[in-house]
Amino acid sequence: xxxxxxxxxxGLPQLLREAGLRVTQPRVAVLGAVxxxxxxxxxxxxxxxxxxxxxxxxxxxxxxxxxLTRSGLVRRIQPPGSVARYEARVGDNHHHVVxxxxxxxxxVDCAVGHAPCLTASDDHGFTIDEAEVVYRGxxxxxxxxxxx
Amino acid sequence: xxxxxxxxxxGLPQLLREAGLRVTQPRVAVLGAVxxxxxxxxxxxxxxxxxxxxxxxxxxxxxxxxxLTRSGLVRRIQPPGSVARYEARVGDNHHHVVxxxxxxxxxVDCAVGHAPCLTASDDHGFTIDEAEVVYRGxxxxxxxxxxx
DNA sequence: TGTCGAATCTTGACTCGTTCCAGATACGGG
DNA sequence: CCCGTATCTGGAACGAGTCAAGATTCGACA
Numbered sequence: 001x002x003x004x005x006x007x008x009x010x011g012l013p014q015l016l017r018e019a020g021l022r023v024t025q026p027r028v029a030v031l032g033a034v035x036x037x038x039x040x041x042x043x044x045x046x047x048x049x050x051x052x053x054x055x056x057x058x059x060x061x062x063x064x065x066x067x068l069t070r071s072g073l074v075r076r077i078q079p080p081g082s083v084a085r086y087e088a089r090v091g092d093n094h095h096h097v098v099x100x101x102x103x104x105x106x107x108v109d110c111a112v113g114h115a116p117c118l119t120a121s122d123d124h125g126f127t128i129d130e131a132e133v134v135y136r137g138x139x140x141x142x143x144x145x146x147x148x
Numbered sequence: 149x150x151x152x153x154x155x156x157x158x159g160l161p162q163l164l165r166e167a168g169l170r171v172t173q174p175r176v177a178v179l180g181a182v183x184x185x186x187x188x189x190x191x192x193x194x195x196x197x198x199x200x201x202x203x204x205x206x207x208x209x210x211x212x213x214x215x216l217t218r219s220g221l222v223r224r225i226q227p228p229g230s231v232a233r234y235e236a237r238v239g240d241n242h243h244h245v246v247x248x249x250x251x252x253x254x255x256v257d258c259a260v261g262h263a264p265c266l267t268a269s270d271d272h273g274f275t276i277d278e279a280e281v282v283y284r285g286x287x288x289x290x291x292x293x294x295x296x
Numbered sequence: 297t298g299t300c301g302a303a304t305c306t307t308g309a310c311t312c313g314t315t316c317c318a319g320a321t322a323c324g325g326g
Numbered sequence: 327c328c329c330g331t332a333t334c335t336g337g338a339a340c341g342a343g344t345c346a347a348g349a350t351t352c353g354a355c356a
Contacts, residue, residue, distance in 0.1 A: 024303095024304065027304090059308095064305095097276060
């Protein structure tokens with residue numbers, strides 16, 4: 001066991017290097033954890049990272065997640081009523097569905113094409129450079145449970 | 149000063165009653181504060197409410213905000229990297245622009261019409277009943293400051 | 297390959313927003 | 327006007343996330 005998690009055992013260091021980040025055990029472990037567990041919260045990521053590097057401090061994980069977010073390797077999402085979560089799918093413009101009942105998160109592609117979301121009807125003079133869409137509802141499981 | 153805040157000194161109690169809530173001084177004060185200060189955070193609302201009712205405990209304000217949110221009189225919004233904020237514009241489908249620099253929030257109407265946001269390209273079986281859109285960018289002031 | 301400076305990690309304390317609890321108080325139906 | 331219950335007060339507790347100081351490790355360069 002204790003495989004280097006994701007499917008690119010050697011690719012992670014390279015990704016880090018290309019992003020201009022030093023390659024350290026904590027960073028490889030955290031990046032692998034995010035890629036292996038999309039939409040995971042910080043606690044889960046700390047636990048997952050410790051499977052590879054048992055000694056990582058929570059502080060290091062927070063720091064790494066901050067660095068990865070800053071360099072664009074991961075994205076931080078923060079659904080209301082939940083703690084911060086991270087995902088490794090970046091670059092493609094996609095959004096999320098959040099289940100009201102169990103909090104599960106799933107990816108959805110942009111509703112109206114590629115990036116029309118960036119067009120607000122009246123932008124109040126703001127220079128808009130990004131739009132995030134969060135859908136709320138019930139996941140299939142919870143919907144079934146509620147109907148039953 | 150110490151006016152009853154909003155423009156409907158007598159309307160607030162009625163709004164509360166119609167929502168099935170008891171009319172108390174803290175509730176009137178908090179509801180008035182939310183209507184007078186759109187997008188304000190909890191601390192500001194506590195301060196604003198205390199202008200009318202100096203003795204309100206922070207706990208009461210939290211409780212009132214919860215009750216108002218539950219009955220649909222106010223909406224709770226929680227921009228990433230910021231604390232909870234509340235607004236009294238409910239019922240109309242509108243979204244928000246958040247300034248990356250100063251955190252200012254402004255309202256924007258739905259980009260593509262009325263409620264097309266509810267249509268995700270692939271909903272993964274979710275029963276979607278709401279969509280929230282958050283635009284990110286710079287407000288006119290911060291944009292000017294950044295360019296200068 | 298060995299050395300050195302700077303970035304990164306460890307440990308532990310701390311802040312801040314929010315929630316929980318128990319007892320006192322006020323609203324409003326009868 | 328009175329009573330039962332929803333609501334409010336005051337204070338303590340909680341958890342996610344941040345700050346700070348010192349030890350460690352990466353990797354550029356000789």
